[in-house]
Structure formats: structure tokens, C-alpha cells
Amino acid sequence: MTRTKMALAGAATALIGGAAAYYLYERNTERPDYDTLREEGRFSLRAYPELTTASVTLTGSRDKALRRGFQRLADYIFAKDRAGDQIAMTAPVLQEEGGSPETWRVRFVMPKDRAAEGLPTPATGVAIDTIPARRVAAVRFPGSGKSADLRRNEDALRRWMEKEGLQPVGRFEYAFYNSPFVPPFLRRNEVIVPVAG
Numbered sequence: 001m002t003r004t005k006m007a008l009a010g011a012a013t014a015l016i017g018g019a020a021a022y023y024l025y026e027r028n029t030e031r032p033d034y035d036t037l038r039e040e041g042r043f044s045l046r047a048y049p050e051l052t053t054a055s056v057t058l059t060g061s062r063d064k065a066l067r068r069g070f071q072r073l074a075d076y077i078f079a080k081d082r083a084g085d086q087i088a089m090t091a092p093v094l095q096e097e098g099g100s101p102e103t104w105r106v107r108f109v110m111p112k113d114r115a116a117e118g119l120p121t122p123a124t125g126v127a128i129d130t131i132p133a134r135r136v137a138a139v140r141f142p143g144s145g146k147s148a149d150l151r152r153n154e155d156a157l158r159r160w161m162e163k164e165g166l167q168p169v170g171r172f173e174y175a176f177y178n179s180p181f182v183p184p185f186l187r188r189n190e191v192i193v194p195v196a197g
Helices: 003-027 062-077 147-164
Strands: 035-040 043-048 051-059 093-097 103-109 127-131 134-141 173-176 189-194
Touching: 043 147, 051 062, 062 093, 062 103, 134 147, 147 189
Parallel strands: none
Antiparallel strands: 035 043, 043 134, 051 103, 051 127, 093 103, 093 173, 134 189, 173 189
């Protein structure tokens, strides 16, 4: 084996090892608790408690709004745009349409031990609010979370809900659990929607 091939093999091994280590780190990141009420393959019906979130609302394409929203919220939790202590990162990052064309809301769920009234005051444009306790239908899938994948899985979730007699009562939301450092086939993405009942 030539030195070039050995160097490339070493770099590939290091990259895969780094991605695997980051994946394991992210698996230990706090996630909201929920009760699974019904499950069928990659589809489920869940009950979530009230969640405190930090959110931003941005205009533009979905993927650009997600990147910009992630950065603004990361600046808030890591105390880059305010004084005070840092807030632990959680998963997933949530995204939903904001009610008008090309408007998107991006949310970080706050850690369970951080109530809304105890959170640092955010910079302008970052809102602290709560999502009431709710039931949601969800579909889980791997991949890079491209818009076409989201639409395809949203359609699949609609069909499953119709079969199960579940009625949506809000907007469909997208949940992204992993960073771009994790290979797409290992990533966890979801489409979720609040349901009646």
C-alpha cells in the first residue's frame, strides 16, 4: 500500500471514528420525556408533558431558516449574546411553518430542570414560551432531513393517522436529533403533529 493510500485510509478511519464518537455523545443528550400510547413500526402516538422552549421566527427557505435559527438559539443557550450561565443543549431541534409563506419557527427545548421563569433574558428576537402538554402522532426516519424527505414522511404520517382514526389539531412539525457530523444513515428525524384527544 502506498503512503497516499495509507494516509487516506487513516483519514477515513479517523473521520468514521470521530463521527461514531459524536453520534454516541448525541445519544446521551437530554431529550423530552414522553409516553408511547401506540406504536406500529416507525409510527407512534405519544403523550408529551408541557415543554419550555426558546424559539425564533425567521423568513426564507426552510433549510436556510433552520440554519439561521439554530445559530441564533445556540448563541442564546451558550451565552454568546447575553450575560449569565450557559444552558445545556437538548434534542431535538424543532421546526414548523410560522403561519405565512416562507416563515418558519425554530425551537430548542429547554432542559427539564430549567423552568421558563428561571431562564436568562434572551436577546431581541428570541422568545421563551411553553408548548402545553399534548398528544402527537410521529413518524421516524433516517437521512439528512431534506425537504423532499420531510414531505414524503408527512404524507406517510397522514395516511397512518387516517388508518388509526387520528385527527390533526395543529401544524406539522419537523424534529431533528443530530448534527451534520453524524452520517445521514445514523440520524434520527421525525415529522410530528398534535392530534385531538
